[in-house]
Amino acid sequence: MSVRDPYDVLGIAKTASQDDIRKAYRKLAKKYHPDLNPGDKKAEEEFKALNQANDLLSDADKRARFDRGEIDAAGQERAPPGYGGYGGGFEGGGGFPPGGMGGFTEEDLSGLFGGMFGGAARGRRAGPRKGADASYSLKVSFLDSVNGATSRITLPDGNTLDVRIPPGIENGQTLRLRGKGGPGSQGAPDGDALITVTVLADPTYTREGADLREILPVDLKTAALGGPIMVPTPTGTVRMNVPAGSDSGTVLRLRGKGVQAHGSKPAGNLYVTLEVRIGKPDPALREFLENWTPATTP
Incomplete structure (x- = not known):
């Protein structure tokens, strides 16, 4: 299944500000959160897509690389323009034009591109990659925000995650739980869980x-x-x-x-x-x- 364009997922324009991205994610995350849509597979998939889109666009560096076409909507590296042989390759699957390769041997070209792109001419190989960050929202009572507490959230896959709320946390503040996001590849560390906190009003204080x-x-x-x-x-x-x-x-x-x-x-x-x-x-x-x-x- 192909990954959708993150701008389309969040329903925003490519010129959207970081605040626009944050507001769009919060609005849609509340609508499709699994706790509010138990057993709804479509809502669950939409919630996962929202988290992936928010992870990419809320990171200024990732967003810029995506806009430049360096990474795809899933955050994976794209091959350099023209990679695969002279603007898309030639018939026959050889990867080089027929007729002597302009005076260069395949070994010459392999050495040349290998020095420029770390061996891309022999086939690009992705290295270790940190797991994607995952974004969640959490409501806490006023007293818990003042005294500190531990709250539990339900993840899209049904698992739960205990979140320590430090005393003095403010409305809209984001907590980072390292290693609680998506899995890393080839031994790289897992991503982080980003918990945006909403502090509820209190009738007394x-x-x-x-x-x-x-x-x-x-x-x-x-x-x-x-x-x-x-x-x-x-x-x-x-x-x-x-x-x-x-x-x-x-x-x-x-x-x-x-x-x-x-x-x-x-x-x-x-x-x-x-x-x-x-x-x-x-x-x-x-x-x-x-x-x-x-x-x-x-």
């Missing part, structure tokens, strides 16, 4: 670099008189003291409760914005407020 923010409701008594409250964090609930006289919008900091430390980067902080909620006043509170005259006005 938002992220600013290594720091996190959340809004936390607090009752009127605690806001007015101060006291301890329990605060959910990405690593578990912790106790925090609210200062007396805290208004809505007061921001408190919990050190080290943001994005967890990774590599040489320290852990971020969690900033908690208080939101004072009065609730339904009971009779005692209502009576107090009706008879209370504030010493000062806000």
Whole structure:
């Protein structure tokens, strides 16, 4: 089965930018992913073709060589122009024109081309070749992106691959798993798996670099008189003291409760914005407020 033109597979023009290639691949990979099309052989084949096309066109060097005709759509080397004998060879299958080869013997020509093309006149032989890279997409929860985790993806052939998510990974970042791509030939190393990560939004937290923010409701008594409250964090609930006289919008900091430390980067902080909620006043509170005259006005 012949390999299709990668531009046709991704549905893009030859002038497409790298961003266009990335967007086209992500859109089609979601459509044809085996997890969304169980048992659909046509979708499986299309997904494989997408990965192969993306592997070639997302690599600037491979793409340029393909556009110049040096490699084919499968990434294999093409023979030099005219290879095979004087613009395509002559009838009879000899590879040389009849009648003395212009004064050169076959041995002379063999030596000449052998020096120029590493023995191409005797038959080009491919050397060791690294396996093709394979591209995949992976969705991770917000908390996994903050704390780090291990996720599992299903490959087109039905096998699974465990992917370690480092703390602090960002939406759209690509992880490289060396040796988890296509097989190499003649002892060359296998290709890599390229995992593009999508971080899902979280209803509690938002992220600013290594720091996190959340809004936390607090009752009127605690806001007015101060006291301890329990605060959910990405690593578990912790106790925090609210200062007396805290208004809505007061921001408190919990050190080290943001994005967890990774590599040489320290852990971020969690900033908690208080939101004072009065609730339904009971009779005692209502009576107090009706008879209370504030010493000062806000």
